[in-house]
Amino acid sequence: MATRTIDSxxxxxxxxxxxxxxxxxxxxxxxxxxxxxxxIVTGFFFFLVGGMEALLIRTQLxxxxxxxxxxxxxxxxxxxxxxxxxxxFVMPILTGFGNYVVPLMIGARDMAFPRLNAFGYWxxxxxxxxxxxxxxxxxxxxxxxxxxxxxxxMAAGCGVHAVTCTPxxxxxxxxxxxxxxxxxxxxxxxxxVVTILKLxxxxxxxxxxxxxxxxxxxxxxxxxxxxxxxxxxxxxxxLDRHLGTHFYQYFYGGDPLLWQHLFWSFGHPEVxxxxxxxxxxxxxxxxxxxxxxxxxxTFIAWSGVAIGFLSFTVWAHHMFAVGLPPVAQAFFATSxxxxxxxxxxxxxxxxxxxxxxKLNLKTPMLFALGFVAMFLIGGLxxxxxxxxxxxxxxxxxxxxxxxxxxxxxxxxxxxxxxxxFYWFPKFTGKLLDERLGQIQFWLMLIGVNLTFFPMHLxxxxxxxxxxxxxxxxLGWNDLNLMASAGxxxxxxxxxxxxxxxxxxxxxxxxxxxxxxxAFTLEWDTASPPPKYNFLELPVVRSRRPFFDKKYPxxxxxxxxxx
Amino acid sequence: xxxxxxxEEKSESVAVEQRSESQEQAEQQEPGGKSGDLxxxxxxxxxxxxxxxxxxxxxxxxxxxxxxPSFWPxxxxxxxxxxxxxxxxxxxxxxxxxxxxxxxxxxxGVERR
Numbered sequence: 001m002a003t004r005t006i007d008s009x010x011x012x013x014x015x016x017x018x019x020x021x022x023x024x025x026x027x028x029x030x031x032x033x034x035x036x037x038x039x040i041v042t043g044f045f046f047f048l049v050g051g052m053e054a055l056l057i058r059t060q061l062x063x064x065x066x067x068x069x070x071x072x073x074x075x076x077x078x079x080x081x082x083x084x085x086x087x088x089f090v091m092p093i094l095t096g097f098g099n100y101v102v103p104l105m106i107g108a109r110d111m112a113f114p115r116l117n118a119f120g121y122w123x124x125x126x127x128x129x130x131x132x133x134x135x136x137x138x139x140x141x142x143x144x145x146x147x148x149x150x151x152x153x154m155a156a157g158c159g160v161h162a163v164t165c166t167p168x169x170x171x172x173x174x175x176x177x178x179x180x181x182x183x184x185x186x187x188x189x190x191x192x193v194v195t196i197l198k199l200x201x202x203x204x205x206x207x208x209x210x211x212x213x214x215x216x217x218x219x220x221x222x223x224x225x226x227x228x229x230x231x232x233x234x235x236x237x238x239l240d241r242h243l244g245t246h247f248y249q250y251f252y253g254g255d256p257l258l259w260q261h262l263f264w265s266f267g268h269p270e271v272x273x274x275x276x277x278x279x280x281x282x283x284x285x286x287x288x289x290x291x292x293x294x295x296x297x298t299f300i301a302w303s304g305v306a307i308g309f310l311s312f313t314v315w316a317h318h319m320f321a322v323g324l325p326p327v328a329q330a331f332f333a334t335s336x337x338x339x340x341x342x343x344x345x346x347x348x349x350x351x352x353x354x355x356x357x358k359l360n361l362k363t364p365m366l367f368a369l370g371f372v373a374m375f376l377i378g379g380l381x382x383x384x385x386x387x388x389x390x391x392x393x394x395x396x397x398x399x400x401x402x403x404x405x406x407x408x409x410x411x412x413x414x415x416x417x418x419x420x421f422y423w424f425p426k427f428t429g430k431l432l433d434e435r436l437g438q439i440q441f442w443l444m445l446i447g448v449n450l451t452f453f454p455m456h457l458x459x460x461x462x463x464x465x466x467x468x469x470x471x472x473x474l475g476w477n478d479l480n481l482m483a484s485a486g487x488x489x490x491x492x493x494x495x496x497x498x499x500x501x502x503x504x505x506x507x508x509x510x511x512x513x514x515x516x517x518a519f520t521l522e523w524d525t526a527s528p529p530p531k532y533n534f535l536e537l538p539v540v541r542s543r544r545p546f547f548d549k550k551y552p553x554x555x556x557x558x559x560x561x562x
Numbered sequence: 563x564x565x566x567x568x569x570e571e572k573s574e575s576v577a578v579e580q581r582s583e584s585q586e587q588a589e590q591q592e593p594g595g596k597s598g599d600l601x602x603x604x605x606x607x608x609x610x611x612x613x614x615x616x617x618x619x620x621x622x623x624x625x626x627x628x629x630x631p632s633f634w635p636x637x638x639x640x641x642x643x644x645x646x647x648x649x650x651x652x653x654x655x656x657x658x659x660x661x662x663x664x665x666x667x668x669x670x671g672v673e674r675r
Binding site: 018019024025027028029030031109110114115116117118119121122123125126127130169172176179180183238531532535 | 632
C-alpha cells in the first residue's frame with residue numbers, strides 16, 4: 001500500500017485573508033498613519049498633474065500669439081490646474097499631514113472614527129480620478145475653478161442675451177467631482193473635530209495643544225460650515241442643467257449673482273482652509289529650529305480662530321465689480337481689511353519667535369522662513385485688493401493671479417515642503433538629503449518670485465487673466481517670458497525633490513527617533529511609530545511635553561504656568 | 563526596533579514598575595488595615611499581615627488598542643462614486659450605485675469592531 005508523507009510545515013500554513021496581504025493591508029487599513037501617507041502621496045501625485053498643467057499654461061503664454069494650445073484646450077487646462085491644485089493637491093495633502101501627525105501630537109492612538117477616516121481618503125482618490133477622467137471623455141471642466149453660472153449652464157437659455165453656456169458634460173464633471181470631494185472633506189472634518197476635542201492625552205488642555213492641531217481644528221470647523229453652500233450651489237446648478245430649473249438664468253427670472261454669492265461664501269473660507277494648516281506647520285517648525293518656545297502661543301492660536309470667524313464675512317470682495325451697493329462694498333472692504341489684523345499678529349509672533357533664537361538653518365527652517373516672507377507679500381497685495389477703487393482697476397487681471405499664487409504657492413506650498421522635510425524622518429525613519437533640500441529651496445524661492453512677481457506688473461498693465469494669448473505690441477512680452485522661465489525653474493526644483501525622495505528612501509541617513517530635538521509628542525515614540533503609537537498614554541504638563549521629558553531640570557511646567 | 567521587541571521591552575518595564583509598586587504597598591501596609599485608615603476595626607489585632615499576590619497586569623494587546631482593518635470604507639467610496647456617475651450617465655447606473663451604497667452602509671453597521 002502506497003503511503004504519502006505529509007510535511008506539516010508546508011501544508012498547515014493557513015490561507016491569508018485579503019487584509020493580510022501587502023495590498024490588502026493598504027486597501028483595508030484604518031490606521032491613521034497609513035491613511036495619512038496615502039493622502040500625502042495622492043496629493044503629491046495630483047501636484048505633479050497640476051504642475052504639468054501649469055507648465056502648459058506658461059509655455060502657451062511665454063511668447064505672444066502662442067500656438068501651443070487652442071483656446072478650448074487652454075480653458076480646460078487652466079480650469080483643471082486650479083481645480084487640481086486646490087481640491088486634489090493642497091486639501092488632501094494637508095489632511096494627510098493632519099491625519100498622520102495630529103493623533104501623535106495629542107497623544108492619541110488613532111483618529112476617533114478610523115473607518116470614516118479611510119472612507120474620506122478613498123472618496124478623495126475616486127473623486128480625483130473621476131475629475132481627471134474627464135480628459136479621457138474629452139469633456140474636462142472649462143469654466144474656471146469657480147465655474148461661474150450662467151456660463152456653466154446647459155442649453156436652456158443659451159444664446160439669449162448673448163449668454164454662452166456649457167452644453168457638454170464639462171460642468172457636470174466639476175459639479176459631481178466637487179460633490180464627492182465635499183463628502184470626503186465633511187467626513188475628515190468631523191473626525192478631526194472629535195479626535196481633537198475628545199482624544200487628547202491626559203493633561204493636554206486645549207491651551208496646551210500644539211498649534212498645528214489648533215489650526216486643524218479651526219480648519220475642520222471652517223469646512224463644516226463652508227461646504228454646505230458649495231453643495232447647495234452645485235445642487236442648484238445640476239438641477240438647472242438637467243431638470244430644467246432656472247436658478248441662475250436671468251432670462252427666466254433666476255439670478256446669476258446667486259451662484260457668485262453661494263460659491264464665494266464657500267470660496268473665501270476655502271482660502272483659509274488652504275492656509276491655516278500651513279500656519280500650524282510653520283508654528284511647529286520655527287520654534288524647534290530657533291530653540292525657543294513659540295512667542296505668543298495664545299495670540300497665534302486665537303488669531304487663527306479670529307481668522308476663521310472673519311473668513312465668513314468677506315466673500316463679496318470677490319464681487320466688487322458686479323455692482324454691489326456702496327454700503328455692501330464698504331462692509332466687505334472693512335471686513336477684508338480687518339482680517340489682516342489677526343494675520344499680522346501671527347507674522348509678528350513668528351518673527352518674535354525667531355528673534356534672538358539659536359537658529360538652525362536646516363531645510364525645514366528655510367522653507368518656514370520662506371513661507372513667512374512669501375506669505376507676507378501675498379498678504380500685503382491681498383490687503384491692497386480690499387480697497388474697492390483699486391480692485392476695480394485690477395479685478396480679473398494677472399494682479400489677482402499673482403496674489404493668490406503668493407499666498408498659496410509661496411505660502412502653503414512652502415509650508416508643505418517644510419512639513420515634508422520636518423516630518424519625513426517620522427514617516428520613514430530616514431532623513432531627506434540636506435544639500436539637495438537646500439538646492440530645492442533656493443531654486444523654488446527664485447522660481448516663485450520670477451514667476452509670480454512679474455504678474456503684479458502684468459495686472460497693473462492690464463493683462464486679463466484667462467486669456468489664451470496676447471498680441472505682441474502691448475508691452476507684456478518680457479514679463480510673460482520671465483514668468484514662464486520662473487515656472488520652469490520651479491519645475492526643476494520639483495525634479496530635485498523627486499530625486500531626493502528616491503535617493504533618501506534608498507540610501508538616506510537613518511534619522512533616529514528624534515532628529516530635530518523637537519518639543520511635541522509625535523517625536524516621543526519610535527520613528528516610524530509603532531501601530532499603536534503609544535503603549536501608555538503620555539501625561540502632559542506643559543505646551544512642550546517632549547521637551548519637558550528630555551530636559552526635566554528646565555521643564556516648562558516648572559517655570560511657566562499655562 | 564520592530565513592534566514585537568518594542569512591546570516586549572515595554573511590558574518588561576511595566577512589570578518591573580508594578581512589582582516595585584506592590585512591594586512598596588506591602589511595606590507601607592500596617593496590620594489590620596491600610597496605612598492611615600482610621601476607621602479600620604481591630605487596628606491593633608495581632609494577625610500576621612496577609613500578603614496578597616497581585617497578578618501581573620498584562621500589557622495591552624495590539625489588536626485591543628488599534629482599529630481593525632475593514633473593506634467597507636473603500637466599498638462605500640466606490641459605491642458613492644458609481645452613484646454620482648450614474649447621476650450623469652444613466653438612471654440604471656444611479657440605482658445600482660444606490661443599492662451598493664445601502665449594502666455598504668448596512669455592512670459597515672453590522673461589522674464586528
